[in-house]
Amino acid sequence: MRPADRLFQIIQILRRTRKPLTADAIAAELETSKRTVYRDIATLMGQRVPIRGEAGIGYVLEGGFDLPPLMLTSVEIEAAVLGAQWVAHRGDPELSRAAHDLIAKIAAIVPERLRSYVLEPAARTPPVWAATPDAIDMAQVRAAIHAGRKVLIGYGDEHGRVSERKIWPVAIGYFDAVKHVVAWCETRQDFRSFRTDRVLSATFLEERHPERPTQLRAKWRKTLGKG
Structure with missing residues (x-):
């Protein structure tokens, strides 16, 4: 790998994580020596790339730094x-x-x-032949997620039972044939997953839920680690 390419890769590696990365971890990914990483980090710092940290502790790329948009491999x-x-x-x-x-x-x-x-990419994804149509406006769902707003839905479960739920949408799960809206359900007082093709009605409310969207997503992610 050319030195210039290696410097670019170090920046990319640091951009991917918010936690300090040691020289050992960077060297392992680049398949080079720790000494080379130390030298490259010093070179980048000398070029005013805002890298914070030191040997033995780890390095972090501070916010506000970006690369020209055309620098894609x-x-x-x-x-x-x-x-x-x-x-x-x-x-x-x-x-x-x-x-x-x-x-x-x-x-x-x-x-x-x-x-x-x-x-003419070497890899391609096949079209979806058996996709189930959404019964809810997914653009509005995404907007509600970002804005932290509640949604009132009528929902039919797999047994045909219908209920009304006020939910705090967190994320959308995309599968080959169907989508799910992951949300905090006020009725169940827990996170639930709702298939978009089983939503019978939806009212997008102006009412905001009390959690910041990022905090709500963090709580949901924690539940994924249970069991």
């Missing part, structure tokens, strides 16, 4: 295009349009030598 481009293909086939109409727009924008801004990785 061929593998990163293929990863982005593959992800956008998946969303284009499985997302709601708004997300699907955004995914197609993203692919077009990547093709427009990358250098000519990398354009084939966008237009």
